[in-house]
Amino acid sequence: AVAGTGAKIVAGTLDTRGGWACIDTGAGDTLSALTIASAAFTTDATANKNLIYIVDIPASDLDQANSFDCLSAVNASGSGIVLSILYILWPRYAMIPSSSPTAITD
Numbered sequence: 001a002v003a004g005t006g007a008k009i010v011a012g013t014l015d016t017r018g019g020w021a022c023i024d025t026g027a028g029d030t031l032s033a034l035t036i037a038s039a040a041f042t043t044d045a046t047a048n049k050n051l052i053y054i055v056d057i058p059a060s061d062l063d064q065a066n067s068f069d070c071l072s073a074v075n076a077s078g079s080g081i082v083l084s085i086l087y088i089l090w091p092r093y094a095m096i097p098s099s100s101p102t103a104i105t106d
């Protein structure tokens with residue numbers, strides 16, 4: 001729920017699909033495969049680097065039948081870091097903007 005009244009880990013296909021990472025954007029922009037296990041991954045701990053991690057989570061991975069239709073991201077062990085998480089909502093099928101569902105309500 002948007003209100004944060006419940007949580008469920010998105011695993012399964014997320015673990016097998018994996019993601020992408022660039023662990024030093026100052027040196028280049030090449031993405032490499034990112035291994036995800038139990039819906040989690042370990043970030044690079046090298047100081048003074050800009051990093052990008054990309055994880056695609058299709059709506060079909062969410063348990064919408066049981067009202068798990070929202071996403072959140074958690075940084076479990078960061079200290080002394082600057083962290084930014086960007087969610088991009090990408091419609092699966094093109095819609096007329098005025099009839100598109102809102103992204104912030106249940």
